[in-house]
Amino acid sequence: MARVAPDLPLRANLSALDNIALIPLYQRHYSAAESNRQAEQLLAQLGHADIAPLRDPDMTPAQRFIAKLARALILGRPRLVIDRPGAMLYDVPYPDFIRQLAAQQEMAGTWEIYDFSWNQALYNQALHPE
């Protein structure tokens, strides 16, 4: 299981790209060039290739979430748990934001969201806008 959670931050002194590329570089022993290529590709798939050179403090909450999500996705685990998205995505209407990301063709596996019960209304609104 891969987690995207407020208590699993990015490495602050690495760029978004390095945070993601670290996984294939360290775990699968790919070269730095190949690891960077995979990380760039994933960010491009998520529609945020522009955040690659940014470090944690320079990102908006949504950009930080994307970097964390890409890091979790590159782990290649079958389950993805998004833990308390409201604590990470306080600058966007997050149920919609996550739904759009998950709807992309390249996104495989099961995405699970754990959130506070009082935020249920936000998800209902996203699923049934009318």
Add this chain to the structure above:
Amino acid sequence: MNFLAASIESLGAKVAGWFSVGYGMFAFLAQAGSLLLERATWNRATFDVVVKQVYFTAVQILHVFLGYALVISWLIISIILSTARDFGLTEFASEMTIRVLVLELLPFLTALFIALRSGSAINTEVALMQVNNELDALAHCKVPPMQFEFLPRLIGGVISVVTLASLAGLLALLMGYLAIYGMNTAGFAPFTQTIAKIFDFKIMAGLLAKCALFGLAVTLIPVTAGLETPKKLFMVPVSVLRGMMRVFFAIVAIEVVSLALKYV
């Protein structure tokens, strides 16, 4: 009576604390040592961090460090030479210069230099990583912090201190030669004979071991002090303060033991 009991209790707590810190450091060192032997440790990511660490610790400051070594060496050599001339002991000047500068003072000052510049930075960074949960995040991604973050810092520290102390030593030898014999080759034979007499295998091995221990002290202690930081941001300065005090005492202890082994 209560005062006595409280004092004994406080002293006991302090001694237990020192033992606990010492044990923690040696346990960490033993773990790092055992991981050094594992093949999985030696991958591209770890190697890159080692290179980065050596660059930030030694290469980036090389010109400043060499300038500082040059000034210190020149001053000490001038003092030794003028004192030797006053007492009619000029023939011992080169040996005195090598023993004081190359064997003792420059490695000690190199360790202090690296401790103040890189040791404090390592302590702060590890403490912040600990407070911000970055180590847990790395572990969640199956990137072990020990191999990826700490071991490269220890290796980088040892390489940096040994290299910088060697460069400073070579610079001091050159300065010593120029100060004693001037810009000619007349003194080359006696000077190299003095060097050969001093630098036997035992002294060389001792110098290398001392520099390696200095390198370990200026990285291992800040890393372990950073890891001890409670998860509260306001504890980071306290962690750096404690770590740097320990580094200072460790450097002095290594120097004192090295002098005692050599001259007592």
